[in-house]
Amino acid sequence: MPPTIYDIAKQAKVGIGTVSRVFNNHPSVAEATRSRVLKVAARLNYQPHPYARGLARNRTNSVLAIIPFFTTFFFLEILQGVQAKLGQLDCDLILYGVNHPDQVEASLRHNALRSRVDGILFFSMSMPDAFADQYLQHKIPVVLVDAFHQNFDSLSVENQQGAYIATKHLISLGHTRIGMLNANLESVPARERLKGFQKAMREAKIALEPRLIRKSTSARLDGFTRESGYELMKEFIALGKSMPTAMFISSDIQAMGALAALTETGLRCPEDVSLVGFDDIEIAGHLGITTMRQPMYEMGVLAAEILAKRMQHPQSEVTHTKFVPKLIVRKTCGADLSQPALVAEHVA
Amino acid sequence: MPPTIYDIAKQAKVGIGTVSRVFNNHPSVAEATRSRVLKVAARLNYQPHPYARGLARNRTNSVLAIIPFFTTFFFLEILQGVQAKLGQLDCDLILYGVNHPDQVEASLRHNALRSRVDGILFFSMSMPDAFADQYLQHKIPVVLVDAFHQNFDSLSVENQQGAYIATKHLISLGHTRIGMLNANLESVPARERLKGFQKAMREAKIALEPRLIRKSTSARLDGFTRESGYELMKEFIALGKSMPTAMFISSDIQAMGALAALTETGLRCPEDVSLVGFDDIEIAGHLGITTMRQPMYEMGVLAAEILAKRMQHPQSEVTHTKFVPKLIVRKTCGADLSQPALVAEHVA
DNA sequence: CCTTCTAGTGGAAGGGCTTCCACAAATTTA
DNA sequence: TAAATTTGTGGAAGCCCTTCCACTAGAAGG
Numbered sequence: 001m002p003p004t005i006y007d008i009a010k011q012a013k014v015g016i017g018t019v020s021r022v023f024n025n026h027p028s029v030a031e032a033t034r035s036r037v038l039k040v041a042a043r044l045n046y047q048p049h050p051y052a053r054g055l056a057r058n059r060t061n062s063v064l065a066i067i068p069f070f071t072t073f074f075f076l077e078i079l080q081g082v083q084a085k086l087g088q089l090d091c092d093l094i095l096y097g098v099n100h101p102d103q104v105e106a107s108l109r110h111n112a113l114r115s116r117v118d119g120i121l122f123f124s125m126s127m128p129d130a131f132a133d134q135y136l137q138h139k140i141p142v143v144l145v146d147a148f149h150q151n152f153d154s155l156s157v158e159n160q161q162g163a164y165i166a167t168k169h170l171i172s173l174g175h176t177r178i179g180m181l182n183a184n185l186e187s188v189p190a191r192e193r194l195k196g197f198q199k200a201m202r203e204a205k206i207a208l209e210p211r212l213i214r215k216s217t218s219a220r221l222d223g224f225t226r227e228s229g230y231e232l233m234k235e236f237i238a239l240g241k242s243m244p245t246a247m248f249i250s251s252d253i254q255a256m257g258a259l260a261a262l263t264e265t266g267l268r269c270p271e272d273v274s275l276v277g278f279d280d281i282e283i284a285g286h287l288g289i290t291t292m293r294q295p296m297y298e299m300g301v302l303a304a305e306i307l308a309k310r311m312q313h314p315q316s317e318v319t320h321t322k323f324v325p326k327l328i329v330r331k332t333c334g335a336d337l338s339q340p341a342l343v344a345e346h347v348a
Numbered sequence: 349m350p351p352t353i354y355d356i357a358k359q360a361k362v363g364i365g366t367v368s369r370v371f372n373n374h375p376s377v378a379e380a381t382r383s384r385v386l387k388v389a390a391r392l393n394y395q396p397h398p399y400a401r402g403l404a405r406n407r408t409n410s411v412l413a414i415i416p417f418f419t420t421f422f423f424l425e426i427l428q429g430v431q432a433k434l435g436q437l438d439c440d441l442i443l444y445g446v447n448h449p450d451q452v453e454a455s456l457r458h459n460a461l462r463s464r465v466d467g468i469l470f471f472s473m474s475m476p477d478a479f480a481d482q483y484l485q486h487k488i489p490v491v492l493v494d495a496f497h498q499n500f501d502s503l504s505v506e507n508q509q510g511a512y513i514a515t516k517h518l519i520s521l522g523h524t525r526i527g528m529l530n531a532n533l534e535s536v537p538a539r540e541r542l543k544g545f546q547k548a549m550r551e552a553k554i555a556l557e558p559r560l561i562r563k564s565t566s567a568r569l570d571g572f573t574r575e576s577g578y579e580l581m582k583e584f585i586a587l588g589k590s591m592p593t594a595m596f597i598s599s600d601i602q603a604m605g606a607l608a609a610l611t612e613t614g615l616r617c618p619e620d621v622s623l624v625g626f627d628d629i630e631i632a633g634h635l636g637i638t639t640m641r642q643p644m645y646e647m648g649v650l651a652a653e654i655l656a657k658r659m660q661h662p663q664s665e666v667t668h669t670k671f672v673p674k675l676i677v678r679k680t681c682g683a684d685l686s687q688p689a690l691v692a693e694h695v696a
Numbered sequence: 697c698c699t700t701c702t703a704g705t706g707g708a709a710g711g712g713c714t715t716c717c718a719c720a721a722a723t724t725t726a
Numbered sequence: 727t728a729a730a731t732t733t734g735t736g737g738a739a740g741c742c743c744t745t746c747c748a749c750t751a752g753a754a755g756g
Binding site: 001049050076079094095097138 | 349397398399400402403408410413417423424427428431440441442443444445447464486574604630631634
């Protein structure tokens with residue numbers, strides 16, 4: 001029912017090839033012809049059919065994003081960045097949310113190999129080996145975000161560096177009795193964040209007391225939960241006098257739980273204990289949690305850019321980009337908010 | 349490079365028509381032939397090319413979701429529902445996030461009229477008239493979610509009914525001095541929620557005191573902000589002795605601000621004042637806010653179902669579905685959580 | 697003035713599928 | 727046994743583009 005290239009050709013009294021060239025900005029079309037075609041096209045409200053185009057060009061102009069739905073926050077913002085960029089590239093975003101790692105395979109099978117998309121953005125999950133091989137073999141462009149694989153472009157966050165900055169911030173505020181409340185060490189980010197904490201402490205020549213470094217053993221979400229924060233903080237509180245005066249917590253969601261535990265015990269933050277979290281989820285702002293922010297929007301934009309590059313140059317060298325999170329100073333660390341200089345120092 | 353229907357046909361020693369019929373579950377294929385074709389297809393890892401299919405069938409098997417990115421929470425969950433259903437229908441979800449109402453038109457123009465999708469899910473925004481007309485005229489299936497238009501299928505939440513339930517809950521807890529902290533009355537939901545509040549009060553024969561009903565005048569997000577909750581609660585607190593003992597707040601995000609104002613003043617919730625919010629955003633759970641939950645996942649599923657129906661029967665009668673939100677009892681209302689019966693009564 | 701380019705142009709072929717029509721073989725019916 | 731179905735099947739045509747090759751007319755060159 002909508003007009004086709006033939007309708008335009010007929011009415012503009014040109015061949016279909018010419019119409020096609022006009023719509024693809026091919027240089028060898030006389031200016032007079034071009035404008036005549038465009039006028040007819042506008043009148044008939046013609047748009048090239050994307051599927052016919054895709055079939056003929058063997059390109060789909062769409063990108064698949066596979067994201068874990070089970071960890072919500074974080075993604076909407078990245079997706080905004082992704083989409084901003086894809087829009088510029090005239091690409092559509094197909095979203096596939098996964099509720100369980102098992103579904104990953106289904107989605108990969110369903111979409112990609114059916115040559116439905118030109119490239120794939122793969123978030124926060126580990127790519128099953130079988131598919132990694134297949135993609136590499138078929139040269140399907142893939143970019144991993146918040147994930148890593150030797151042979152694919154990836155974007156991720158410098159967890160260690162972030163933890164280091166957070167810890168140094170606490171040290172710079174004069175604390176010497178600093179603890180860390182960590183997630184399950186099964187998780188790579190948890191291990192990296194621990195390393196960053198240790199590094200900052202060592203550099204400041206503060207002894208690492210094992211009992212001031214506590215980690216979740218929960219399997220659920222690798223311990224990145226409100227509950228784990230609550231429980232571990234209760235353990236810290238039970239230390240009584242030897243409780244830390246400041247703590248680095250491996251995620252904001254755990255910091256929330258920790259905060260609840262403090263309030264419940266009648267302890268105040270930052271007066272009795274200073275906290276710095278990690279992630280800068282939305283709630284952190286509302287609760288005044290000082291934290292390490294990941295530049296999500298920017299990551300999204302860059303992810304799309306890298307994917308586009310990979311689509312153009314399939315053979316170019318694989319890149320691994322690391323983002324350094326930024327310290328966002330709020331209330332829970334007890335820093336003097338009227339001294340921006342102090343803050344800036346730790347941002348760099 | 350990937351195998352085509354011709355490759356399968358040749359290797360299975362059948363015609364392409366037969367292969368096609370096998371993949372479309374057409375009944376008139378002999379069982380022996382079918383299994384032979386499937387075996388070859390499996391061996392070559394064949395998948396029908398979706399674009400070729402789309403072109404031939406004049407169907408795309410994909411749906412466009414246009415969502416406002418600027419109001420975040422709420423959507424991921426609906427999208428999960430949408431996608432669960434679309435997956436069953438073997439449909440892909442194309443996501444178009446809008447950061448500003450102006451972009452709506454761009455997205456509509458870009459995608460739909462290029463016959464790129466079979467249907468559209470349109471979230472929480474008002475459909476520009478020009479497009480409404482176009483869609484109706486071209487019979488493009490559209491379902492509005494959390495929005496309304498006479499001529500399109502829509503799904504929305506019974507705000508009035510929800511507010512009514514929330515208020516009755518407070519009344520049933522024995523309160524008689526009940527206030528309402530509302531968003532900007534420019535917004536339709538704010539007006540509806542006010543009506544529900546008034547209705548419950550009238551039914552309980554409690555006089556409506558104007559000074560206990562306060563609304564935001566902010567334009568930003570129609571006053572559905574943490575700040576408006578904070579400021580209005582300060583006003584309530586300033587009432588001193590005549591402050592309400594219980595309040596219905598038009599959104600959880602405002603309830604957060606209100607809570608902060610209370611804490612700051614040294615007042616406790618629910619001991620000094622009971623609160624019920626609206627929306628059940630993620631933070632509400634963490635903060636123990638009693639609230640009215642919108643069945644987001646279910647809405648997503650149903651939206652996809654209705655869209656599918658509309659695609660099958662373009663002429664069927666337009667439907668408008670209303671969801672009644674459900675009371676989620678937590679701490680801020682002061683209800684006895686050990687008495688589930690009490691809760692259940694108000695859920696129905 | 698004739699040749700050689702060049703800038704434009706037309707349209708066939710092809711991309712991978714669905715669908716329909718034609719037809720052969722097997723089965724039922726008279 | 728012949729006629730009338732029924733059951734499977736093959737493949738051309740068509741979906742709407744892009745791309746390439748062939749071609750024309752005018753410009754430039756000799």
